[in-house]
Amino acid sequence: MSKKCFTKKEIELLSKNPYVKSVTSKAIIYTDEFKQLFIVQKERGKFSREIFEEYGFDTEIIGTRRIKCSAERWGKAYRKNGALGLQDARRGQSGRPRKRELSNEEKYARLEAENNLLKAENELLKKIKFAERGLKKKELILSADQKFVLIRYVIEKYKLKNMITYLCKSAGVSRQGYYNYFSAKQVKRRREKEKKDEVVRDVILKAFHFKNRKKGARQIKMILAGQFNIVYNLKRIGRVMNKYGIVCPIRRANPYKRIMKATQEHKVVSNQLNREFKQEVPYKVLLTDITYLYFGKGERAYLSTIIDASTNEVLAHNVSDRITLDIAMDTLKKLKKNRKVKLAKGAYIHSDQGSHYTSPVYQKLVKKHRLGQSMSRRGNCWDNAPQESFFGHFKDLAEIKSCKTLKDLKREVKTAIKYYNSYRYQWNMKKMTPVQYRDHLLNAA
Structure with a gap:
């Protein structure tokens, strides 16, 4: 189906055509008479767009893709059931075949698949939470890529068939995105990126272990530039460190500060500095x-x-x-x-x-x-x-x-x-x- 949506003005214009049953912003429903006329004209060798224009439709508004999809659907229905296949016996429907009612076995299989997906998701979240224990608490949310991998894992582990669409919908990701993620092109691209990240990781580790002192991302960036003449983006360094678990211990504030009281014989002098620390003059x-x-x-x-x-x-x-x-x-x-x-x-x-x-x-x-x-x-x-x-x-x-x-x-x-x-x-x-x-x-x- 076309992704184009009709405007209010276009809906009003299309509604005036006698061969239209109803129009919404996303769909247009044609009369049975027009479908039959279309098939007749099509068999005479006319083009789909030409037929639509002949019966008063603005093809610029409807769009080429919608016309093509309608022609294919009607042609298939006519070849299978003749003129009866073009009839729309339901109110407010487009004439497309009704979805088949699921059997109890199929319903059970779907629920079981969804349950297995939830189990796998909880297991992964526990692992992430364990890995991030001791760091700043944050809400754990799986990325789309992690969900794609989970769906693939559940399907392969439990040998599920025809469950991709359902599980994608349950996980809140697109089916097209799932197939794209596991396409040969994307797999190759990820492998190349992984190799590059491994090279960056090895370089970061050199800086991380430089002089055997603890360092964070900023220190690593400056050491790479100052000692190895290598320039990496700070965000890239942080991403690779997070990816491979290269962690610098976080310094925490000491809540127990000792306050020493001066005796009467001791003398307190005034604050000359007033927080003007950086005066750009060494030894002052x-x-x-x-x-x-x-x-x-x-x-x-x-x-x-x-x-x-x-x-x-x-x-x-x-x-x-x-x-x-x-x-x-x-x-x-x-x-x-x-x-x-x-x-x-x-x-x-x-x-x-x-x-x-x-x-x-x-x-x-x-x-x-x-x-x-x-x-x-x-x-x-x-x-x-x-x-x-x-x-x-x-x-x-x-x-x-x-x-x-x-x-x-x-x-x-x-x-x-x-x-x-x-x-x-x-x-x-x-x-x-x-x-x-x-x-x-x-x-x-």
């Missing part, structure tokens, strides 16, 4: 903080770092099994000993209001190193966001839990920081590593 704004590191059999250590807010480069770090004032002091001393660091004019160090940074001893050392000091507002982690973000990414990056001793932990932290500074590309810094971006800013100055 320094950020510092301390975080927990759990390793071995429930042991705990602490990591203190100082990073450059403009480049995210880690300038100094210190690992200790004690969270005394020395951990912050020693980090600052290591910064001073780092000969590569040449502080910019007006440089200052920004931190939270932890007791280490409000300590008079620490503040005295800051002034001794000719640094200004700035602090976040009370209980506001966003005022030191890049530092907090670094700790989150670093814990994803470093294999902290595998360390058995403090010595192992210190070695792993040092290696991970070196990787972070020199090899971990950052999306918002022109896809450069912190060291590359630092050199870029210095050369541009």
Whole structure:
């Protein structure tokens, strides 16, 4: 049947023809008289379109395909049953043969086939749900391709016949789509795509295992470009990673943030930074903080770092099994000993209001190193966001839990920081590593 629909104006025009019983937007029903006249004229050698025009029909409105389908249907009915085959004994029907009533056996077979399809679908959904356990919850919906495969599986497993149309309808997919999916052309196309995806997968795995550090899709994209001179679209990388189960563990926010209260002798300084982190001047704004590191059999250590807010480069770090004032002091001393660091004019160090940074001893050392000091507002982690973000990414990056001793932990932290500074590309810094971006800013100055 033609997919063309009649407009209101076309319906009105066709309804005026005496050889039309009724017209809807999708179908036109002709009188028995016209069908018989059509067959007579057809046997005289006239063309179908010519006959329709002769009896007052606008063939442009009806369409060539409708005329052709009607001619074939009437011709077949006439050859089989003569003039009786052209009669329409039912009200409001088009003269097409009524659908055959299904027997009880056929009805049972259809219900059983549909039940088997539902079983297979539930089984697949369970597998998908199990595979996605631990990830963000979402509604599981089968794609059309998955439904086509399920239908094929059910038909072959239960040796069903003449059930494709019924099962496609039950699954909510088209019969034509089913046949297209399993056509030789589409199968070949999928195989070629599979081969290409396997090549991309192998390249992604090289980047994924680069330096034995955990990476997400963005990191992989930048590493491929920076280390292997390969450029892939980010969506393509994400799709292939999902397809082959290449998963980077998701970092989750820690709901238990420790709030340290300063004593009366400790002094809180004002917030000079005001979240203006990216000032495009290396070694001007320094950020510092301390975080927990759990390793071995429930042991705990602490990591203190100082990073450059403009480049995210880690300038100094210190690992200790004690969270005394020395951990912050020693980090600052290591910064001073780092000969590569040449502080910019007006440089200052920004931190939270932890007791280490409000300590008079620490503040005295800051002034001794000719640094200004700035602090976040009370209980506001966003005022030191890049530092907090670094700790989150670093814990994803470093294999902290595998360390058995403090010595192992210190070695792993040092290696991970070196990787972070020199090899971990950052999306918002022109896809450069912190060291590359630092050199870029210095050369541009």
